[in-house]
Amino acid sequence: MVAGAVSQAFSSRSARRGWIGFALFLPSLLLMLGFLFYPFALNVYTSFFSKHLIRPRNKFVGFDNYVYLFDRKYFWLVIENEIIWTVFSVFFQVVLGLAVALLLNQKLRGINIARAFVILPWVTPVVITVLMWKWILNELYGIINHILMGLGLIDSAISFWSSPAMAMGTLIAINVWWGFPFMTIIFLAGLKSIDPHLYEAAKVDGASPWQQFIFVTLPGLKHFIAVAVLVRTIWIFTFFDLIWIATKGGPSYHTTLLPHLTYLQAFQSYHLGRAAAISVILILCLVLYLIVFFRVYRHEEQA
Numbered sequence: 001m002v003a004g005a006v007s008q009a010f011s012s013r014s015a016r017r018g019w020i021g022f023a024l025f026l027p028s029l030l031l032m033l034g035f036l037f038y039p040f041a042l043n044v045y046t047s048f049f050s051k052h053l054i055r056p057r058n059k060f061v062g063f064d065n066y067v068y069l070f071d072r073k074y075f076w077l078v079i080e081n082e083i084i085w086t087v088f089s090v091f092f093q094v095v096l097g098l099a100v101a102l103l104l105n106q107k108l109r110g111i112n113i114a115r116a117f118v119i120l121p122w123v124t125p126v127v128i129t130v131l132m133w134k135w136i137l138n139e140l141y142g143i144i145n146h147i148l149m150g151l152g153l154i155d156s157a158i159s160f161w162s163s164p165a166m167a168m169g170t171l172i173a174i175n176v177w178w179g180f181p182f183m184t185i186i187f188l189a190g191l192k193s194i195d196p197h198l199y200e201a202a203k204v205d206g207a208s209p210w211q212q213f214i215f216v217t218l219p220g221l222k223h224f225i226a227v228a229v230l231v232r233t234i235w236i237f238t239f240f241d242l243i244w245i246a247t248k249g250g251p252s253y254h255t256t257l258l259p260h261l262t263y264l265q266a267f268q269s270y271h272l273g274r275a276a277a278i279s280v281i282l283i284l285c286l287v288l289y290l291i292v293f294f295r296v297y298r299h300e301e302q303a
Contacts, residue, residue, distance in 0.1 A: 097183025190224035
């Protein structure tokens with residue numbers, strides 16, 4: 001009986017402390033939710049109105065802003081740009097990051113110095129990165145065109161920025177160069193977490209290096225790859241500065257993404273309602289991606 005009374009007293013004290021902790025945390029929680037949901041709700045609300053930045057008069061138009069966007073060919077070109085930009089950037093960053101991580105995981109002389117230098121692209125500011133590559137790839141005085149013409153591989157200078165296909169490919173290549181160190185760091189940490197005894201057991205069973213990679217390394221990096229792909233996809237999908245500094249979305253919308261189109265509608269055309277509609281579409285695309293991603297991830301976990 002005494003033990004029951006003591007247990008009840010401890011339970012009551014623990015519950016009281018729990019409520020006190022929740023009460024202390026509640027103001028921060030409400031503030032955080034306010035910063036998250038109020039702008040989103042206001043943005044959704046604005047997307048149903050015809051609102052001009054200079055003449056702020058609201059006129060309810062329902063889904064007209066969305067219909068206007070869906071009827072524009074350049075909007076679907078922007079969606080296509082988003083898919084191409086995100087898929088190829090993430091894919092090549094994963095492949096290059098994994099290859100470099102495997103190399104840096106070897107016990108070689110000077111490997112620690114190489115690990116320090118591989119992070120340089122990632123820590124370089126985006127502005128400096130873009131300006132450097134614009135100079136290197138310049139059609140008139142860029143060193144790449146100069147080398148290719150000197151080797152006789154091309155007859156005339158390549159226009160990396162004015163051709164629609166070349167501009168997007170060039171931006172993806174720059175993004176891969178700038179972002180692969182992030183993947184390398186994550187994968188290198190994952191490689192360090194794999195039990196070395198698994199490789200020893202695989203060697204005893206006669207597994208080749210490729211089989212060790214397929215059956216030991218990749219399963220050991222599965223969660224790291226999933227997290228890296230999830231984070232980088234969200235970042236790259238909402239990228240603004242790299243492309244804007246390099247091409248400002250040109251030529252003719254062929255490197256424009258949804259964040260750039262939002263900016264153009266809001267601060268060049270002054271249509272805040274359309275800009276809000278674009279940002280809502282962007283968020284819905286990310287939500288759809290997260291739903292698909294976690295369903296696939298859960299299916300892989302259960303398999």
